[in-house]
Structure formats: structure tokens, C-alpha cells
Amino acid sequence: xxxxxxxxxxxxxxxxxxxxxxxxxxxxxxxxxxxxxxxxxxxxxxxxxxxxxxxxxxxxxxxxxxxxxxxxxxxxxxxxxxxxxxxxxxxxxxxxxxxxxxxxxxxxxxxxxxxxxxxxxxxxxxxxxxxxxxxxxxxxxxxxxxxxxxxxxxxxxxxxxxxxxxxxxxxxxxxxxxxxxxxxxxxxxxxxxxxxxxxxxxxxxxxxxxxxxxxxxxxxxxxxxxxxxxxxxxxxxxxxxxxxxxx
Amino acid sequence: xxxxxxxxxxxxxxxxxxxxxxxxxxxxxxxxxxxxxxxxxxxxxxxxxxxxxxxxxxxxxxxxxxxxxxxxxxxxxxxxxxxxxxxxxxxxxxxxxxxxxxxxxxxxxxxxxxxxxxxxxxxxxxxxxxxxxxxxxxxxxxxxxxxxxxxxxxxxxxxxxxxxxxxxxxxxxxxxxxxxxxxxxxxxxxxxxxxxxx
Numbered sequence: 001x002x003x004x005x006x007x008x009x010x011x012x013x014x015x016x017x018x019x020x021x022x023x024x025x026x027x028x029x030x031x032x033x034x035x036x037x038x039x040x041x042x043x044x045x046x047x048x049x050x051x052x053x054x055x056x057x058x059x060x061x062x063x064x065x066x067x068x069x070x071x072x073x074x075x076x077x078x079x080x081x082x083x084x085x086x087x088x089x090x091x092x093x094x095x096x097x098x099x100x101x102x103x104x105x106x107x108x109x110x111x112x113x114x115x116x117x118x119x120x121x122x123x124x125x126x127x128x129x130x131x132x133x134x135x136x137x138x139x140x141x142x143x144x145x146x147x148x149x150x151x152x153x154x155x156x157x158x159x160x161x162x163x164x165x166x167x168x169x170x171x172x173x174x175x176x177x178x179x180x181x182x183x184x185x186x187x188x189x190x191x192x193x194x195x196x197x198x199x200x201x202x203x204x205x206x207x208x209x210x211x212x213x214x215x216x217x218x219x220x221x222x223x224x225x226x227x228x229x230x231x232x233x234x235x236x237x238x239x240x241x242x243x244x245x246x247x
Numbered sequence: 248x249x250x251x252x253x254x255x256x257x258x259x260x261x262x263x264x265x266x267x268x269x270x271x272x273x274x275x276x277x278x279x280x281x282x283x284x285x286x287x288x289x290x291x292x293x294x295x296x297x298x299x300x301x302x303x304x305x306x307x308x309x310x311x312x313x314x315x316x317x318x319x320x321x322x323x324x325x326x327x328x329x330x331x332x333x334x335x336x337x338x339x340x341x342x343x344x345x346x347x348x349x350x351x352x353x354x355x356x357x358x359x360x361x362x363x364x365x366x367x368x369x370x371x372x373x374x375x376x377x378x379x380x381x382x383x384x385x386x387x388x389x390x391x392x393x394x395x396x397x398x399x400x401x402x403x404x405x406x407x408x409x410x411x412x413x414x415x416x417x418x419x420x421x422x423x424x425x426x427x428x429x430x431x432x433x434x435x436x437x438x439x440x441x442x443x444x445x
Contacts, residue, residue, distance in 0.1 A: 076362070077362040077363045077366055078363055080358065080359040080360075080361070080362055081356075081359040081360050081362075081363060082359070083263065083359055084263070084355045084356045084360070085359065085391065087263035087266070087352075087355060088267055088352040088353075088355060088356050088391045088392065088395060089391060089394075090267070090395075092263040092267065093263075168387060168391070171387065172360060172363055172387075175363075175367060175380075176363035176366060176367065179366055179367055179370055179371075180366065182370075183370060205370050205371045205376075207367065207371050207376055207380070208371060208372045208373050211373065211376055
């Protein structure tokens, strides 16, 4: 069974088209689904663990648990959209095929994240700092996401219509995945923090943070934050805002 | 005759296929398809109403399919008349069938977007941003439905003269812009989340 799982991992990485065809045809789907779930749990769990090495301790366990949870929650929320979008654009899939395809894509992404763990660990260990660490992690996530989308593209037919389906699906998956991860933060943790929370108190949202940053970048500042923290924008408020929005 | 055993995946595929299949089905199946699409779109309303909860759930769940229904009711006669003026080989029953398919596809996509939009609707702090998220979902679903409708109507024009085809395509382009504006107006009128009647 372990050997079969490793063969499926190998197929996901080397032959995404084969895995995609297996999912779309509904052929021998149960082993693929099980292997995909294991890949997601282990792959993203290991990556989450590495993100938490800057804090260590309980944060390691928390991040190893929460990152797979964020991925699985995102899957559950976006698979119906993928099913509906592909049907409306003339590529209807059976629901189990849609689930299998998205699961296989996510598993491929999780395996790619495993490949990045030494790089991220080394960078954090060398002291690149919190913000650069977040950027590096986001870049790894982006590349892993592209690997997932490539597998799904194979499943949809790898033509212009498939690209349109994928673009529509990505426009749904990105904000939902980002918000799901935001709700489950922190993943990095702060070294100086005595108590490590499993969840942070709900503050703002990913989209709100992006909107505020976009406004700040063109000189439109949050007056509520200025009053709340008794600071003048942008210098003093920026550091307080970063603490509020930290991952 | 031997009965063919259908694989278990076929029923799920048939569901989405039945809602989006481009082909004449007859009046009763077309209306059934339309009703199914409208019912599915109510899930999107529930997702929007989850932000406030309570009575807003019902108001938004009713507002979304109502907006879709009124959109179809307004578009049906105008499309029929305009194709008749162009002398295009598109019958009123064909227009009804194509509209029903497009609206049911919109309903299906809205239902698919509902879980993700529910998360965003409930967790986003800013009301304006939540409204923008709702609008993006409408634009995506509406855009996909419109693309399907435009493609089907374009194929229906395929057998006509060159002049009629050209006028028909130009008309479809202009009507697409108009229908986006009309849909935006109707949903902002009927969906409380977008400032509609509460």
C-alpha cells in the first residue's frame, strides 16, 4: 500500500496528465484520492512546520496542523465552483471527477511545497526576517499553485477553453484560499511571544488588508487606525498595522 | 433490448449537462431547466444573506432568483422582436430555449460560487468590500451565461445570409453590453446586499 502511494506520488509529479486522466475518467479513483489526501496532510504539514521554525515550540505543531486544514477547507469551498464553471463552459465533469481532479492538483502542490522546505528553513535560519519570510513563503505557494493548475489544465483538455475555465476557477480559488488561510493564522509566530495561540483573535480579513495596503500605497490612510494608535501616518502606523496583520 | 448499466458518475454529469446542454428540449423541459437554475441561484442569495443572518437570508435568497427571472422576462420579448426585424432564422421557441439554458447556467455557477462567497461574505469586515465580492460573483456567473448565450445565438444564425449574419452579430455585441447593465441594475434593485429592496 505504501509502495502504491509512492508510485502515485511519482505519477503526480512526473506525469500530471496521467493523474488528470485517471481523475476525469473516474478510473481507479480511490487509491488516487487516498494518496492525494496523504500528500496534502504530510506535504503541507511539513511546510507549515518549517514556517514555524522561527518561533519553535508549540507553534511547530499548530502550523503543521493548520496549513493542511487551510488547504482542505479551501478545496471543500471551491470544488462546487469548479464543477459549475466547467459545466457552463462546455466541459461538464462528474462531481467525483471534479473532486478527484482538484484533489490531485492540490496534492501535486503539496508535494512541490515539500521540495521548497529546505530553502525556506535555511532562509529562516539565516535570519531573513519576518516580512521577507512571508514573501518567500508566498512565492513558494505561488509556484506550487502553478504546478496544481498545470495538472488541472491537463484534465480539462489543455486548449483555450480549458485555459478560460482555469482562469475563472483561479479567480475564485485565490481569494477563498487566501481568506481561509487568514482565518487560521498565525503560521509564523513571533519569537518574543510567550503564549502561542492556535488562532489569533479575528481582526480584519485578507481582502481588507489588501484593500488598506492598496489605499495606503497611494496616500489614502486609515484615519481610524491613526486615532486608535495615536500615531501619525505613515511611519508609526505602518509598524502597528504590520503587527495587526501578521501571519 | 438489453438495459445499459449507467456508471454511478453519469447521474452527476447528467445534472450539470441537463442544465447547460445546448439543444432544443421542448417547452416543458426548458421551463423545468429554467426553474432548476433559478432555484440553484437562491444558494448564492443565502451566502450573501449569511453576513447579516436572520431575515436577510430569506430576502437575499429570494432576491437573486427574482433578479434572474425578471432579466429573462425582459430579454425574451426584446430578443424575439429584434431577431424578427433582422429576419434571422431564430424562432421565439428557440430564443426561449437558449435563454433558459443561459439563465440555468448562471444559476448553476452562482450555486457553485456560494460556499466560497459565504466564507468571504461572513468574514470580510468592510461592507463595501463584501458588496464588491458579491458583485464579482454576479459578474463571473453572468459573464459565463452571456458567453454561452452569445455562442448559441451565433450558431443559430449560421444558416442565414451574410448580411443577416453580420447584422445579427453586431446586434448581439451591443445587446451583450446592454444586458450586463440591465442585470447589474436588476440585481442591485432586488438583492438587499447590493442595496436593493429590504
